[in-house]
Amino acid sequence: xxxxxxxxxxxxxxxxxxxxxxxxxxxxxxxxxxxxxxxxxxxxxxxxxxxxxxxxxxxxxxxxxxxxxxxxxxxxxxxxxxxxxxxxxxxxxxxxxxxxxxxxxxxxxxxxxxxxxxxxxxxxxxxxxxxxxxxxxxxxxxxxxxxxxxxxxxxxxxxxxxxxxxxxxxxxxxxxxxxxxxxxxxxxxxxxxxxxxxxxxxxxxxx
Ligand code: AP5
Ligand code: ZN
Numbered sequence: 001x002x003x004x005x006x007x008x009x010x011x012x013x014x015x016x017x018x019x020x021x022x023x024x025x026x027x028x029x030x031x032x033x034x035x036x037x038x039x040x041x042x043x044x045x046x047x048x049x050x051x052x053x054x055x056x057x058x059x060x061x062x063x064x065x066x067x068x069x070x071x072x073x074x075x076x077x078x079x080x081x082x083x084x085x086x087x088x089x090x091x092x093x094x095x096x097x098x099x100x101x102x103x104x105x106x107x108x109x110x111x112x113x114x115x116x117x118x119x120x121x122x123x124x125x126x127x128x129x130x131x132x133x134x135x136x137x138x139x140x141x142x143x144x145x146x147x148x149x150x151x152x153x154x155x156x157x158x159x160x161x162x163x164x165x166x167x168x169x170x171x172x173x174x175x176x177x178x179x180x181x182x183x184x185x186x187x188x189x190x191x192x193x194x195x196x197x198x199x200x201x202x203x204x205x206x207x
Contacts, residue, residue, distance in 0.1 A: 001026055001080040002102050004087070004194070006178055007109035009167040010116040010123070011201045014132045016109065017084045027076045030084040031064055033130045034071070036156075040127065053158050056166030058174060061091040068092075072101065088175045093182075103194040106182040109201035113168055120164045124153040138205055 001024040005013040017028045035053060038046035049059050068086060071077070087093040096103075111119075122135040126146035133140045133153060141147050158167065186196035 001082075002104045003081070004083045004103055004106045004182070005085075005109060006106055006175075006182070007201060008111060008113070008116060008171045008175075009164065010119040011109040011111045012119075012205070013084045013109060014130060015138065015205055017082055018131060021082050024080060024082075026080040026082050027074075028082045028084055028130070029068065029071055029077075029086065030130060031059075031067065031086040031088075032084070034067055035059060036127065050157075054163065056158060056163040056170060058088060058170060061089055061095070064088075065092060065095045068096075069099065087178060090177060090181065093178055102192065106186070106194050106196045108179060108196070108198045110198055111201040115202060116168060117161060117164055120159045121161065123156065123159055125156060126151060126153055 003020065003026075005017060005020075007013050014030060014033075017030065020026075021028045035046070035049045039050045039053070040046070045063065049063075052059050064086065068083075072081065087096060119134060119137070122137065124133045124135065124140070124144070125131065126133075126149065128151065129146070129148065131146060131148065132138075140153065142150070144153050145151065146153060158164075182194060183196050185193050187193075
């Protein structure tokens with residue numbers, strides 16, 4: 001199974017990815033998680049990316065495309081993969097198409113902007129695994145602790161209200177065009193075209 005999860009910041013891509021990757025036994029390729037790991041490791045990429053991420057902007061297409069192409073060479077991607085937060089621009093989507101990276105389904109998670117701010121302000125994450133919680137909507141079993149490891153949960157640096165607003169604007173300006181891009185491709189009937197599904201992201205996580 002080869003999937004793309006498309007949706008605004010806070011739509012629940014990472015949350016759903018946790019379940020989908022288990023069900024299909026495929027790796028989650030989250031460019032956001034990869035960048036946060038680079039920031040934590042203090043690599044050159046991490047240092048450059050941190051400024052952009054904290055400002056709510058997008059890291060350059062060349063860097064992201066390179067990261068993903070390298071990741072796809074790893075053996076765990078042989079039976080499929082789940083893209084989370086990638087592609088995010090037309091050049092990123094084109095690069096995958098040109099490289100012949102197969103996609104079975106594009107799943108768009110649709111959540112109105114009004115709901116996003118509240119989701120982000122209550123989000124807590126376990127940095128090592130990327131597991132995501134919400135203080136109200138999806139609380140951990142023990143407050144402030146990861147369910148699996150018991151380790152401390154943190155708030156993401158880019159979850160401040162001003163940064164979230166900027167990220168939403170960037171989504172509408174640069175990523176939302178992919179809704180049309182993949183819909184058109186899906187409807188083209190071309191060989192290798194993915195199927196497209198739009199899913200309401202406002203119900204309970206399990207739904
Ligand atoms: P990234 O990490 O990809 O962030 P994002 O796309 O902004 O998405 P989020 O991770 O914020 O949201 P999500 O959809 O995963 O929601 P979640 O499941 O956590 O990217 C971060 C940054 O890295 C970017 O801003 C950019 O700078 C850079 N970057 C990354 N990829 C890039 C790329 N390809 N190109 C260029 N730059 C890139 O859920 C959110 C909250 O809601 C949680 O608290 C959760 O518990 C809660 N929640 C989830 N589902 C529900 C529900 N159904 N009901 C109620 N609450 C819910
Ligand atoms: Zn995420």
